[in-house]
Amino acid sequence: MRLWIGLHLPRLPLEVFSPSWSADAGTAVLEQEVVLAASALARQAGVTPGMRRGGALMMAPQVQLHERAPEQEAQALHAVAMAMLQFTPQVAEGEEATLLLDVGASLRLFGGIRRLCALVRASLATLGFTGVLAVAPTARGAWLLARGGGGRSLTIERMVRRLHGLPATLLPPARPYQAWLEGIGCLSVGDVANLPRPGLQRRCGRELLDMLDAAHGQAAEMFCWIEAPATFGAKLELFDRVENTDLLLAGARRLLQQLTGWLNVRQLAVERVTLLLEHERGRVARPPTAVEIVLAEAVWHDEHLVRLLKERLAKLVLDAPVIGLVLEAPQVKPMAPLSDSLFPEPGGSQEDRQRLFELLAARLGADNVLQAAPQADYRPEHANAWLPVQEKLPPARVVAQLPPGGLPRPAWLLPKPIALLVRDHRPFYGSPLRMVSSAERIEAGWWSDTQTRDYFIAQGEDNAYYWVYRERLPGADEETEQRWYLHGLFG
Structure with missing residues (x-):
């Protein structure tokens, strides 16, 4: 199904100088010293289109007057066209600040023409512009409906009925002959279309007939599609x-x-x-x-x-x-x-989790939202590394495996081991600690930070379990008082 959206921006000159999201004390745009467009506040002050500069200043000295800037208008229209590319890759620029969108292939993706039109309006409002939307089976028909006030006509028959009720002056090739058409009683597009074609061509030229044929779907239409640049x-x-x-x-x-x-x-x-x-x-x-x-x-x-x-x-x-x-x-x-x-993940997709992490990092700071980055090292402080969630993890490496029959690791590892008191040759942390496992010896780090430790699972009188280690000092004998440290807590 071929369907077009015509998007006409009737207030583009005004909105280029007075965006909707900024404060507006009254703005008017001049073209050749004549008011072309006026904001609502300017109209309330008495400034109307067609008024000359002197009259506008006399009526409302506080209104800001700007000369029309075609270059800025073209940039604004291009910005709107770039935003419309999210709905269809086929966007063309029409006459008189109008864009034409071929949306026939986009209806199913966006949930139908009503939903698509609502999305186009929302995008246009976000850009700070107002526009008139029209939907028709032909591009020229959508253009004429948009210039004539908008509306949706999804079939050729309904579109033709609506087109024939529009003023004939909407047809650009017919404007030089407005006086002649009014003289013979042709005031609407339908009146012009019903005139004898040979006589109409001799009087007004072939361009008017081509536009009527294109609007009625009786002639092919050629467009130059807007292309997105290679970089943004x-x-x-x-x-x-x-x-x-x-x-x-x-x-x-x-x-x-x-x-x-x-x-x-x-x-x-x-x-x-x-x-x-x-x-x-x-x-x-x-x-x-x-x-x-x-x-x-x-x-x-x-x-x-x-x-x-x-x-x-x-x-x-x-x-x-x-x-x-x-x-x-x-x-x-x-x-x-x-x-x-076939079945989506119940807890949300990976993209949903990543977006949540990014939002938390933006709100709490990147250094406060971390992800685990285990390292191939037997030393607990070095094996349990953490990086900001926004950083890419290094290439996967072989993580040091626990020896067969090794002790389980605690759920919470302290950032820095805590030295424990020793009472009656037993470590003390709120209460005397009792060893409930055999020793697990870790000897590593001879190249940077040498560690020689015997790790135990200890139990306090409150039945809480702790991960403690006894430091093995070089040259120490059995009579030397040993130092104990708390390194982790079990859940």
């Missing part, structure tokens, strides 16, 4: 000096939407992202502040990255106001295929 980098200029990290997170979400689209269309997953907070330039220039997120498990959606950035930015102390954001993805890898297991 997105920049956002802030409209004021920002010192609130909440506003920075809102801006970062806009950049993450573009990253999500880029990852999906390139079939990649990101392992490391860097958010650069740009500060003042010129004489007081200072290097940008880098916020780096390292992921133990590569992802290609933005929800987890948003949570991690929120935790990192909440703890960040800004040394200077921020005027711009730059998001980079320096480390990516091919997207992993979906799991082919």
Whole structure:
């Protein structure tokens, strides 16, 4: 089933200068000294499209006036197109700030056209823009419906009925002939389509007929699809000096939407992202502040990255106001295929656990969330090594095996052995300790930290079990008082 989404951004010039997540005291955009678009506050103050600069300043001196910047508008439209790539790899740019999305192959993946349209609107809102959505079986039909106010028409017949009710001036080739069409009573697209084709072609040219045929599905449509670059980098200029990290997170979400689209269309997953907070330039220039997120498990959606950035930015102390954001993805890898297991793991997938660890590390600090990294060493202090959960474990090595019949190891190993008192030739820890196992001798570390110890399992009067050792000193005889240490606790 071929289905298209037309996405028209009617307020793009205004929103380029007045994003929805920033404070707006009233903004208007000028084109050739005439108001092209005005915000809600500016309209309340009396500024309307079509008003000249002098009239706008007279009505509302406090309203901010900006000259239209086609380059910034093109950058904003490109940012929206990059975000839309997460829904379909076939995105084309249409006339008059409109994007066309071929979503026929994406319906099943996203749960149908209603759900897909809701996701497109949510992504657009995250980017800080407003748009008009239309759905139609043809690209030109979706474009016309989007320019005419939006709506969904899933069949050719219903689409044709809706198209024929739209104003004829929505057809760009018909606008130069508006006076002639009004003179003969052709006010709608349907009126123009019902005119004799030979006469309409002689009067208005072939381009108008081609557009009508494409809209009705009677002619092939050719598109130049938007291509994602080989590497990702997105920049956002802030409209004021920002010192609130909440506003920075809102801006970062806009950049993450573009990253999500880029990852999906390139079939990649990101392992490391860097958010650069740009500060003042010129004489007081200072290097940008880098916020780096390292992921133990590569992802290609933005929800987890948003949570991690929120935790990192909440703890960040800004040394200077921020005027711009730059998001980079320096480390990516091919997207992993979906799991082919019939029954999912009851306790959650490996990716779910890794995301939980990353969130804890962002909130508590990387040094407080550790993972076991056992080493091939008989010495307990060296065999039980721990690394931050975000670090990659070294290549697997053979871990020192316990000897046959060896003693069990305790659940809790103390960071540093505790010297014990000796009373009546017995170690003492709250109460006299009684040895309940034979000795296990460990002699290792002659190359760095020599250890010669006899380990025992000891029991106290409270029936708790301890892992203790007796240090064997070189040259000591049986009459020498021996030193005892507590090294571990059994559960």
